[in-house]
Amino acid sequence: MKVAVVRETAPGERRVALVPDAVAKLRAAGIEVLVETAAGDGAWLSDDAFTEAGATIAARDELAVAADVIVTVGRPDEQVAAGLRPGQAVLGMLAPLGDPGFARRLAEAGVTAISLDLIPRTLPRAQPMDALTSQANIAGYKAAVVAAGAFGRFFPLLITAAGTARPAKVLVLGAGVAGLQAIGTARRLGAVVSAYDVRPETKGEVESLGAAFIELASVGPASGEGGYARVLTEEERQSQQDELASHIARQDVVITTAQVPGRRPPLLVSADALKSMAPGSVVVDMGASALGGNVEGSQPGETVVTENGVTVIGAGNLPSTMPAAASAMYARNVSALLLYLVKEGSLAVDLSDDLQRGVVITYEGQVVHPALAESAGGTARVDGAAH
Ligand code: NAD
Numbered sequence: 402m403k404v405a406v407v408r409e410t411a412p413g414e415r416r417v418a419l420v421p422d423a424v425a426k427l428r429a430a431g432i433e434v435l436v437e438t439a440a441g442d443g444a445w446l447s448d449d450a451f452t453e454a455g456a457t458i459a460a461r462d463e464l465a466v467a468a469d470v471i472v473t474v475g476r477p478d479e480q481v482a483a484g485l486r487p488g489q490a491v492l493g494m495l496a497p498l499g500d501p502g503f504a505r506r507l508a509e510a511g512v513t514a515i516s517l518d519l520i521p522r523t524l525p526r527a528q529p530m531d532a533l534t535s536q537a538n539i540a541g542y543k544a545a546v547v548a549a550g551a552f553g554r555f556f557p558l559l560i561t562a563a564g565t566a567r568p569a570k571v572l573v574l575g576a577g578v579a580g581l582q583a584i585g586t587a588r589r590l591g592a593v594v595s596a597y598d599v600r601p602e603t604k605g606e607v608e609s610l611g612a613a614f615i616e617l618a619s620v621g622p623a624s625g626e627g628g629y630a631r632v633l634t635e636e637e638r639q640s641q642q643d644e645l646a647s648h649i650a651r652q653d654v655v656i657t658t659a660q661v662p663g664r665r666p667p668l669l670v671s672a673d674a675l676k677s678m679a680p681g682s683v684v685v686d687m688g689a690s691a692l693g694g695n696v697e698g699s700q701p702g703e704t705v706v707t708e709n710g711v712t713v714i715g716a717g718n719l720p721s722t723m724p725a726a727a728s729a730m731y732a733r734n735v736s737a738l739l740l741y742l743v744k745e746g747s748l749a750v751d752l753s754d755d756l757q758r759g760v761v762i763t764y765e766g767q768v769v770h771p772a773l774a775e776s777a778g779g780t781a782r783v784d785g786a787a788h
Contacts, residue, residue: 402746403433404739405468407461408440410478413702413717415443415724416731418472418493421454423732428455430740435459435467444724470748472735474728476503487511490748492735494518494532497762497773498663504773508763513750515742517734519770521759523627529737530756534578535730540719541582541658544685545571547719548654549590551683551704551712557591568593572652573612574645574669574695575659576603579687583656584610592654597645599623599630599659617644629662642671650677657695658687665692672697680710689715 404427406419417440419427424434434456438448448458459467465484471477473493477485485491490513497504497516507514517532528534549556552569559566571587573580576598584607587594594612596603601622604614619640625631633641649655649670655678659667666688675684675697688695689702694715698705702717720727738760742748752758752769762770 402431402469402743402748403435403467404470404472405435405459405464406437406440406456406472407464407477407481408437409443409474410480411475413721414475415721416474416728417441417444417446417724418474418728418731418735419456420444420446420729420732421450421456422729423736424451424454424456426736427739430743431746432739432743433457435464437461437464441728443721444728446725446728470739472739474731482506485510485512489513490515492517492738494536495762497770501768501773504762504768504770508766508768511766512763513748513761513765514763515738515760516762516770517738517760519760519762519772520738521756524756524759526741527756527759530734530741532731532734535734536720536727537578538582539723539727539730540687540716541579542586543719543723544579544656544658544687544716545583545586545590547714547716548587548656548683548685551685551714552654553681554653555591556587569653570595570651571654571656572596572615572648574598574655574657575688576600576607577658577660580656580658581606581610583658583687584612587654587656588612595648597648599633599641600628615648617641619644625661627662630659632661632664633667638667641667642669642674645669646671646674646677649674652678653682655682655684655696656687657685659695660688666690666695668693668695668697670696675707675711675713676709678709678711682710683712683714685714685716687716687719689717 436451436456470490492515495516520527555566556569558568569592571592571594573584573596576596588611596607596612597615607614623631686694686696686699689699699715701715704714768774
């Protein structure tokens with residue numbers, strides 16, 4: 402079986418889907434690995450390093466023909482997608498939800514599509530494959546570092562002959578995987594950290610990292626399914642923003658990480674809250690997206706300074722700004738899933754398996770993922786039988 406790694410071409414994307422360590426692991430399992438020329442350049446991984454690990458370096462058109470499985474970080478680019486042929490598989494963070502046409506096109510092309518970002522995260526055996534968690538950990542760490550870099554003062558308490566610096570006050574909104582990593586990182590830099598999440602079960606996790614947990618009187622517990630938050634009502638949203646504003650006004654740094662699956666990120670920091678912050682304060686919005694983020698007016702990948710001197714950083718692709726670490730972790734996720742899926746030298750799709758049912762989105766010409774099948778006009782299948 403041949404697995405091919407293509408060079409990512411999305412703007413700003415520096416990660417690569419496999420690293421030499423992962424190549425060696427796949428080779429040991431009898432899987433051949435082809436790597437597109439310069440695929441690892443963005444993560445400082447040379448073609449030679451891949452060759453030494455047992456991969457074959459090839460041009461894009463050669464890979465596309467030879468590969469049984471093409472592995473990617475994001476969606477395959479147009480050129481790769483156009484070259485996919487029936488029976489070939491593509492595996493990456495394909496983000497298929499909310500875009501049924503994407504899965505439909507792959508199904509029509511007879512391609513088996515496997516979307517790592519849909520891995521059922523609560524299954525213990527899926528944890529080594531959980532790319533959302535591995536990349537969120539990196540993003541959370543980097544968000545705290547970015548905030549510290551943009552802040553014109555110290556994070557830690559510093560007592561010197563030239564004066565004493567008080568520690569920075571950092572508030573983290575959203576205490577999931579990324580938020581907890583941001584809290585830990587800000588704490589390690591010496592900041593005084595507080596955090597808030599709508600899921601009350603995060604209180605213990607926040608406190609175990611040495612941060613204070615903020616409870617809002619106006620918003621009740623909002624734990625939803627699968628460890629995620631539920632959508633708040635309009636009334637809850639407004640009270641939350643109002644009550645958070647008084648906390649935000651006292652902070653030097655605010656890092657927002659709140660997400661609700663399948664929805665636009667909740668707005669937590671209003672324009673009025675930004676106005677209440679002191680000049681020199683920094684806000685990093687990890688929820689920044691084209692649809693809007695956690696912070697009013699933030700744009701992904703853009704930094705703006707408000708009239709009152711608050712720097713608002715809309716985080717873009719933070720994991721890609723740490724391409725070596727992010728690629729290494731992502732490659733572990735990819736290789737764990739590949740080794741799970743490959744039986745006797747070929748990809749053995751089995752939709753009776755709950756883990757596979759979570760990640761396989763198209764198979765044998767059908768959109769098979771339950772969350773996509775209906776809208777894509779495919780057939781939701783719960784067993785391995787052909788339709
Ligand atoms: P996420 O990225 O969907 O959301 C980030 C955080 O934002 C969550 O903690 C959420 O509660 C919070 N949030 C949403 N709306 C909010 C609002 N209006 N105000 C404040 N906070 C808000 O979540 P995630 O980090 O990917 O994962 C969340 C949880 O999923 C984890 O903490 C964990 O409990 C669970 N999880 C479990 C496993 C596992 O079982 N192996 C793996 C990964 C995640």
